[in-house]
Amino acid sequence: MAYHTTPKMVERKQMHRAKLLQVAIRLFGKQGYHATTVPRIVRESGSSTGSFYFYFRNKDDIFASALEAIGEQVATALNKPLPAHKATVFRRCAWLLKRSFCFWPNIPMRHAS
Secondary structure (H helix, E strand, O other), X not given: OOOXXXXXXXXXXXXXXXXHHHHHHHHHHHHOOOOOOHHHHXXXXXXXXXXXXXXXXXXXXXXXXXXXXXXXXXXXXXXXXXXXXXXXXXXXXXXXXXXXXXXXXXXOOOOOO
């Protein structure tokens, strides 16, 4: 019998990868790159090492994916349509700055000790 991928299976795989990535973003943000390990990402995501390596080649790969995901979030936040009442250049700049400053507090950041 041939292997058949169902839409439900694809969705489950996407959710599992997203969970690993979400945990990695949080850990990289709080602990930094060097202190974040693959075993810690696996443990905190409730996953397995085999699952991690199914989706990512290594820590560098998930870090690159994390940066890409954050970049996409920033682009999405900044590329939302500008309201009509913000038509002047000054209002447009103010609106874009406000949107970007509202975005950044949602990204976990490592606090310097």
